[in-house]
Amino acid sequence: MRYRPIQTVGGGKGAGRRHRQPLRPGYRVRIVSAYILLLLLSLPGAAIATPDPSLHLTQTETAWLEEHPELVLAPAADFAPYEFFDDKDSYRGVAADYIALLEQRLGVHFRIVRLADETARLQAIVSGDIDLVAAVTADSPLARAVRLTQPHINIPGVIVAKSEYRNLRALQGRRVAVADGALHFDAGTAPDDIELVPVQDVTTALELISEGRVDALVTDMATASYYIHREGMTDIRIVGKTGTTLSLAVGVRRDRPQLLAIMEKALGSITGSERQRLARQWIHLKEPSLLYSRSFWVAMLAVAAAILLVLVSILLWNRMLKRQVAQRTESLNLELRRRHEAEQELRDTHADLVNSHHELKQTQLQLIHAAKMESVGELAAGVAHEVKNPLAVIRLGMDYIAGEIHSDPVLGDVLKDMGAAVQRADTVTNGLLDFSREGALSRQEACINEIIENSLHLVRHELVQRNIDVVRSLDSNLPMMSCDANRMQQVFVNLFMNAIQAMKKYGTITVSTYQSMVKEEHGMQAAPGIRFESGQPVIVAEVCDTGPGVPVGALEKMFDPFYTTKPVGEGTGLGLSVIRNIVGLHRGAIEVKNRVPKGLSVMIMFDNKEY
C-alpha cells in the first residue's frame, strides 16, 4: 500500500508486552517486566549493549551504538498486520517482531512512541524526535523524509473473493474493491472487464463483499489474512495473485547514516527461515489452491499430456512389439510348418525310395532270374535236343531188335531195362524242359481239390505198391481258382511222388486244403517279386508225409535245381524247383517244414481273392 490514513486502533488501557509507551501513565511495571523478559531472551549473552559479532559492525558503528543505547521508534498506529497497537496498547505486527529481533541482535533498546498520525510521525522524524520507522513503503510521503533500508518485508499482492469464485477468470465482469492506497494489479494480471471500486480500507471492502456489493478485493496477502481472520470470514479465500508485491523497509532519520548502515547489516543478518517464521505468525491464509490455478491446470494438463504421450508411446511401442512378435511367431510357425512339410516330403521320398529300392531289387532279382532261366532254357533246349535224338535212336533201335529176337526171354529183359533207362533219361530231360519253361499259363477256373484228386489218381499205382495211405482233409467250400490245371497237376504229382519216395514203404500222406491267413512271411518261399504279408488271406494246400523229413541245412537248398536227397537214379533233382516255378507263375508261395516227430510238410499258398 502506498500509504494509508492513520486510524486509531485499540484502546489505551493496556501496556505493550515488551515496551512501555512512555507517554502514558501506568506502564512502568510492564516496561520492567519487558526488560526482564528481554534479559532472559538475551541469555547467555552477557550484556544487552553488545551487538551480535556476526553482524560484522565496524568499530565506528559499534561505538555509535554504544553512544546511542536507546533508539526511538514511532510505528504507524494502525497498519495491521504490519504494525499496530493492540487493545493492551502493545506494539504488535510483523514489523514489531522484526524490531524485537533487531533489538536482540544489536543490543540496543527501541523505545516505542505512539504518535497520532502520519503527519505527526513525519514531523517527529524530521525534527529528530524519533530515530526511525519500521515499515515504510518506498512511495509513501514518510519515505521521502527518511533514508530507507532494503525492504525487509515483501508480501505478495492477492485478490480475495468469496469461495464461489475459484480463480481470477471467474471474476470476469465482476466488481473488485481496491482499498485506498493499496496494491493494484500488475499490468496484465487483472482479469478483463472487471469494475474496480475504490474503498476506504480493507475492513470496508470486506463488509462490501459480505454484503454482496462487491465481489473481490485487491490487497496484500498479510493484510487479507489478518482481516479475514479477524472478521471470521471463512467463506473468503485467495483466488489469485496480483503479480505485485508490498515491500516495506525501515526508514532512518536522514542525519543518522551510521544507523542506516547498522540497520542494513542487522536486517541482512535475518535469515530466510527467520523471515518465514515471522511471516507465518501473521499470514494465516493459504495461497490460492493450485487446484484453482489456471497455470497449475495448464501445467497439470501438460504433465498429464506428457504422461499420456509416454503411455500412448509405450502402448504403441508395446503393440508394435507385440505385432512384431506376432509376425515373427507367425513366420516362425510358417517356417516350422514348411519344415514339417519338407520333413514329411523327405520321409515320403525316403519311403518311396525304399519302396523303389525294394522294387528295383525285386526287379533285378526277377531279371537275374529271367536271365538265368533264359540261359537255363537255352541249355535245356540244347540238352533236350542232344539227349532226345540219341534216345530216339535207341528206342527205335530197340523196337527193331524187339521184332527180331523172337521171344528170347533174356534179350526181352535186356530190352525192357534199356527201355526203362531211356524212359528215365527222357524224364530228366523233360524235367529240365519243364523247369526252364516259364511260359504263359493256360488258365481256367478250377478247384484245387479236383486237381489233387486227379493227381492222386495218377500216382495210385505207386501208393498201392508201397502200401501208403492217403488221408484227405479237403475244404469243400474252397473257392475256385484261376489256374493252369495241367501245370498244377504237375505240382501235386511231384509233391506226392516226393512224399512217396521219401517214405519208401508204409506211411501216410495227409493232404489238406483250407483257407487261412499268412501268419508270418518268414520261411515262405516265393518266386522273386512275389510278396506275402502278415494277415493276407490265402488258400492253402498242404501235403504231409511220415517220411524222415529233411536235414535242417537242406531245407533252404531244396528249391535249387538238381538238388536232391534221393538216391542216384531215383530223383531228377528238378521236382521242387519245377514246383516252385509253377507255383510262382500262379503268384503263390511254398513253405517246407519238418514235422514233429517226423515227416515233411509242404504248404502251397495262393492269394485268396475271395476275401
Place this chain on the structure above:
Amino acid sequence: MSTQKTKVLVVDDEASITRMIKLNLEKTGDYEVWTENEGHRAVKAAREFRPDIIFLDVMMPDMQGDRIAEQLEEDAELKDIKRVFLTAIVTRDETADGGNKIGGNHFLAKPVNTEDIIRMIEKVL
C-alpha cells in the same frame, strides 16, 4: 513194292534216326519210306517221291523244319501232303493233349517209338 504201301518221307539231320524209322516202318510191310538228312533237299525229295506223309525234324542245322513246311505249303503240288513235326524240345506230355497238335501242326516228341509213329500215320491219313 505194292503201290498200296503208304509212302513216308522222313527228314531228319540225324541219319541213325531216319534209318531206324525206315527199318521199323518198312519191316511192317505197309510203308515205303524215303529218308533225307539234308533239310534243303527235303522239298526236292518230296517232289520226286510224292509221299503221303512227311515227318519233319524241327531243328536241323541247314534248314529248320518249319521253313521246309512253308516251302511245301507254297508248292501247289506238295501242299496237300500231310506233315508231322518231330521235335526233341517239346515234351511228350505237351503233345499228348489236344491230338498232338501245337499251333495247328501235328507233333511227335522225341524220343519216338515205332508205335507212336504208326499211330500218328494212321491218325493223320
